[in-house]
Structure formats: C-alpha cells, structure tokens
Amino acid sequence: MIEFLDAKCMIGRRLQYRENAPKTNEDFLELMDRCNISHAITFHSVAKEEAISLGNQLLLDETKDNKRFLRQWCLPIKFHPAEFISEMKQNDVTSVRMFPDTFWYVLENNPTSGIMSILGECRIPVFMDADELKADAVYQLCTKYHENTFILTHPDYGNSSKYYSLMEDCGNLFLGTSNFLDHNGIKYFSKKFGADRLVFESGLPIGSACAAVSLVCYADISVEEKQLIASENMKRLLSEVNL
Amino acid sequence: MNWKKHVLEGNPFNDYFIFDVHGHIGKHKRIELLDSDAENLVASMDRLGVDKIAVSSFLSFTGDWVAGNQITEQAAKRFPGRVLGYASPDPFDEECDLSPYFESDRGFCGIKIHGLEQGGTPMNDRRYFPAYELANRLELPVLFHAWLPHEVAQVVDVARQFPRAIIIMGHAGLTAFASKEEAISACKKYDNVYLDTAISETYDGSLEYIVSKVGADRILYGSDFGTFECTQTLGKLALSKLTDTEKEKILGINARNLFKL
Numbered sequence: 120m121i122e123f124l125d126a127k128c129m130i131g132r133r134l135q136y137r138e139n140a141p142k143t144n145e146d147f148l149e150l151m152d153r154c155n156i157s158h159a160i161t162f163h164s165v166a167k168e169e170a171i172s173l174g175n176q177l178l179l180d181e182t183k184d185n186k187r188f189l190r191q192w193c194l195p196i197k198f199h200p201a202e203f204i205s206e207m208k209q210n211d212v213t214s215v216r217m218f219p220d221t222f223w224y225v226l227e228n229n230p231t232s233g234i235m236s237i238l239g240e241c242r243i244p245v246f247m248d249a250d251e252l253k254a255d256a257v258y259q260l261c262t263k264y265h266e267n268t269f270i271l272t273h274p275d276y277g278n279s280s281k282y283y284s285l286m287e288d289c290g291n292l293f294l295g296t297s298n299f300l301d302h303n304g305i306k307y308f309s310k311k312f313g314a315d316r317l318v319f320e321s322g323l324p325i326g327s328a329c330a331a332v333s334l335v336c337y338a339d340i341s342v343e344e345k346q347l348i349a350s351e352n353m354k355r356l357l358s359e360v361n362l
Numbered sequence: 363m364n365w366k367k368h369v370l371e372g373n374p375f376n377d378y379f380i381f382d383v384h385g386h387i388g389k390h391k392r393i394e395l396l397d398s399d400a401e402n403l404v405a406s407m408d409r410l411g412v413d414k415i416a417v418s419s420f421l422s423f424t425g426d427w428v429a430g431n432q433i434t435e436q437a438a439k440r441f442p443g444r445v446l447g448y449a450s451p452d453p454f455d456e457e458c459d460l461s462p463y464f465e466s467d468r469g470f471c472g473i474k475i476h477g478l479e480q481g482g483t484p485m486n487d488r489r490y491f492p493a494y495e496l497a498n499r500l501e502l503p504v505l506f507h508a509w510l511p512h513e514v515a516q517v518v519d520v521a522r523q524f525p526r527a528i529i530i531m532g533h534a535g536l537t538a539f540a541s542k543e544e545a546i547s548a549c550k551k552y553d554n555v556y557l558d559t560a561i562s563e564t565y566d567g568s569l570e571y572i573v574s575k576v577g578a579d580r581i582l583y584g585s586d587f588g589t590f591e592c593t594q595t596l597g598k599l600a601l602s603k604l605t606d607t608e609k610e611k612i613l614g615i616n617a618r619n620l621f622k623l
Binding site: 120121137138139140141150153154155276278279280281300301302303304305307323324325326327328329330331332333334336337338339342345 | 367371372393396398402409542565567570574591594598600
C-alpha cells in the first residue's frame with residue numbers, strides 16, 4: 120500500500136460549522152489511519168484565521184502528545200528572524216507557512232527580507248497557498264531566494280497546466296496535490312517535470328483526505344512515482360532541514 | 363472487501379457495477395482541460411473499472427446547443443452502452459426541441475441543465491419548461507448543476523412542478539451548509555429528487571452525513587469526469603464509513619434502476 124506524508128493539515132477549533140466534519144485531533148488521526156497517512160505537516164487554524172502568534176503557540180500545546188503532527192509555524196508580520204528560528208529549533212518546528220494576502224505582507228520587506236535568507240540557509244521549506252499570491256510574486260520569491268524551497272499548496276482547481284511556466288522557471292518550486300483535480304493532470308505534470316516536483320497534501324479539514332489519497336493512488340503513473348509524490352519527496356525536503 | 367487496501371494499492375473497481383451519472387466531454391471555454399474527449403474518457407474508465415458514464419458536452423449548454431448535442435451523440439454512438447448522453451436545451455432559442463433526441467436510439471438518456479452557464483437563466487424559468495415537460499412525459503432523468511442555495515431552490519421548484527421527471531441535483535448542494543440542508547429537505551419532500559456526489563472539494567464525513575439523512579437509495583455516484591479526475595469522488599466514497607451495501611447502491615445500483623438499464 121502507498122504510504123503518505125501529508126504536506127498540508129490544519130488542526131484547531133474553527134467557527135465554521137460543518138456537519139460531521141473532522142474536528143478533534145482524534146478525528147484527524149482516525150482519518151490519517153484510514154488513508155495510510157503516517158505524518159502530517161500541521162499548522163493551527165487560529166494562526167491562519169485569527170492571530171498568527173497565538174495560533175503558533177496553540178499548535179505547540181495541541182501537538183505535544185503526538186509526533187505524527189509535524190509542526191509548522193506561520194510567519195508573523197513583525198518578528199526578529201534570528202529569534203524566530205531559535206524558537207523553531209527549541210520547539211521542533213520544521214517548516215513555515217506564509218499568508219501574504221490574508222495578512223497583507225509586503226513581500227519585499229517584512230517578513231521575507233531577513234527571514235528568507237536564514238530559512239534558505241537552514242533549508243526550511245516555505246509553504247504558501249496558491250491563492251495567497253499572484254504568479255508574478257511566486258516567480259519573484261523563487262528567483263530572488265533561489266536557495267530556498269517553496270511549496271505552493273492548494274493550486275487552483277481544474278487547470279494544472281497554468282502552473283507549467285512557473286515550474287519551468289523556478290526549479291526550487293514544488294506543487295501540492297490537494298486541489299490537483301483535472302483529468303490526467305498528475306500524469307501530464309509528472310511527464311513534463313518529473314514526479315519529484317509534486318507533494319501530497321490532504322488540505323484537511325476543509326479538503327478530503329480520502330479524495331486526496333485517491334487522486335495519487337489512481338494516477339496513471341508508476342508505483343514508484345506515486346510513492347515519490349505520496350511521501351518520499353516531502354521526506355527528502357524535511358531531511359535537508361538543518362536547525 | 364478491504365476498501366483501504368484496495369484504494370491504497372490503486373486497484374480497479376472491476377467487481378462492482380459503477381455508473382457515473384455526471385460527466386462532460388469536449389472543450390471548456392474557461393478551463394483548459396486535458397484528455398476531455400470521449401476516447402480518453404473511456405480509456406480512463408477501463409483503467410479504473412467504471413462501467414458506464416452519462417455525459418453532456420460543454421458546448422451543449424454554454425454555446426451552440428445543436429453542435430454541442432451532436433458531439434454528445436457522436437460520443438454515445440462511438441461507445442454504445444458505455445457512454446450515454448444528456449441533451450441540453452437553449453432557453454433562448456424558441457425553436458429548440460429536444461424530443462427528436464429521444465425518438466430513436468441515439469444514445470441519449472436524459473437532459474442536462476446548467477443555469478449558470480446557460481446565460482444565468484434561473485433553472486425554474488419557463489423557457490426550460492418544454493424540456494421539463496418532455497422529461498415528465500418520458501420519465502427522464504434531468505441532471506442539474508445545483509451548487510449554491512439559490513440553485514437548489516430553483517431545482518426544488520422544478521421537482522414540485524414535474525413530479526414524473528427524475529431530478530438529479532448535481533453536486534448535492536454540497537458547497538455551503540445551507541444548500542446541503544435544502545437538498546436534504548428536498549429529498550425528504552419530493553420522491554423524484556436524487557443527489558449526486560460530484561464535487562470538486564468537500565470534507566470527509568459529508569457523504570456519511572447526507573446518507574444518514576436521506577438514505578443511500580437517494581444518492582448517485584457522479585464525478586464531473588472530464589472536468590475533474592473521477593478518482594477523487596470514487597476514492598472518497600470507497601474510503602468512507604458507509605457500509606458495503608450503501609457503497610454498492612451509490613456506485614451504480616441506484617442509477618441502473620433509475621435509468622432503466
């Protein structure tokens with residue numbers, strides 16, 4: 120069976136009501152078991168939807184009892200880069216996520232100016248949702264900070280080929296699969312760029328882990344390529360982290 | 363059946379009858395689709411173990427209904443028994459008459475309505491009534507794009523007025539909580555209303571919730587295949603907490619009965 124490492128999972132209590140949706144960490148773990156997801160790179164909903172620093176703290180509290188949640192912090196708007204990295208190390212946080220649109224970052228200054236170089240040196244992957252920034256901004260980030268690894272999660276549905284030019288221009292850019300839905304999209308992407316540029320993501324709890332793993336399991340590619348996408352690519356990126 | 367092992371090994375669903383009631387073929391005006399022709403669709407169905415699919419061409423409801431329905435007909439004739447067609451009307455063309463598509467064996471099984479793409483015409487508008495009267499008379503399935511609450515409400519109005527037509531709410535009104543509840547209410551109120559599973563993004567547990575409210579007999583497997591990869595809805599259903607019997611009904615048994623195959 121294909122084993123998965125989830126590149127995008129968001130825990131935490133949310134105001135948005137969805138009948139019978141996964142809510143607690145136990146719900147998430149049950150789904151992970153059902154879908155053969157060994158670990159999930161996890162940030163906290165409060166960090167995205169309310170207050171970044173508070174969400175980052177809640178993440179530490181709520182994941183302290185389970186190592187299957189791999190901690191991810193969201194980049195605050197104002198912070199001291201060296202201190203931030205030091206705290207990441209102390210708290211076993213191995214990746215970061217940023218929300219340039221939601222929190223109105225000025226990409227050329229804070230938070231990217233000082234922190235990006237350090238993240239690059241430490242090989243800490245930087246995640247961002249595709250709807251958080253325009254293609255131009257992704258291009259600028261990837262080319263300016265070519266030592267960094269960027270992972271574009273939740274690409275726009277139905278049209279994976281729109282990312283082809285970015286992928287061609289930016290060798291340090293990886294694409295998540297949670298919304299990678301067009302017919303044979305994974306097959307053609309893998310043919311063009313290799314399966315090592317895709318990483319599996321469930322998008323839990325808004326997305327469906329069951330649907331996300333099925334997209335990879337039934338893609339028209341080899342088992343080896345499926346396993347790369349499912350977990351090996353992300354494992355390799357995390358293994359490079361040097362904190 | 364060990365569904366987890368089956369899906370996670372990527373095994374085809376050859377042991378089950380699978381009828382996808384919600385597919386599309388051809389080019390889309392906004393989305394650059396890959397492999398959305400009938401040949402590639404059927405090749406994927408073979409690989410995955412999908413037995414039948416009911417499709418409409420995008421063109422049939424976005425632009426030229428005559429040319430669009432012809433594309434659908436050609437696909438159905440190219441793959442008889444595997445690909446079935448939905449015919450789409452043009453609400454602005456007074457000459458539009460769908461009845462010839464159903465007078466001989468041209469491969470059509472029902473009617474497709476997509477109000478949003480059809481000039482934003484509300485789906486309970488009188489301009490659609492000739493198509494609904496035909497469906498009512500022949501007891502045909504009518505597949506609706508029922509995404510948002512107001513769309514679900516329009517479809518409910520059609521179900522009330524045309525009780526012998528088989529009303530399929532595409533996407534089951536799943537994108538917003540309110541539309542999902544309205545779709546569930548419609549199923550409870552009208553015997554001719556069914557929901558399909560096609561949805562680009564929805565959460566785990568939603569399918570189990572709907573089945574708990576309306577029963578598995580009222581849910582049909584639909585994927586939006588052609589636009590989207592059908593494996594996400596197939597896998598989501600297979601890995602759900604539903605029973606084997608419920609899964610089998612949704613995968614194809616319900617549709618086989620409804621479409622009188």
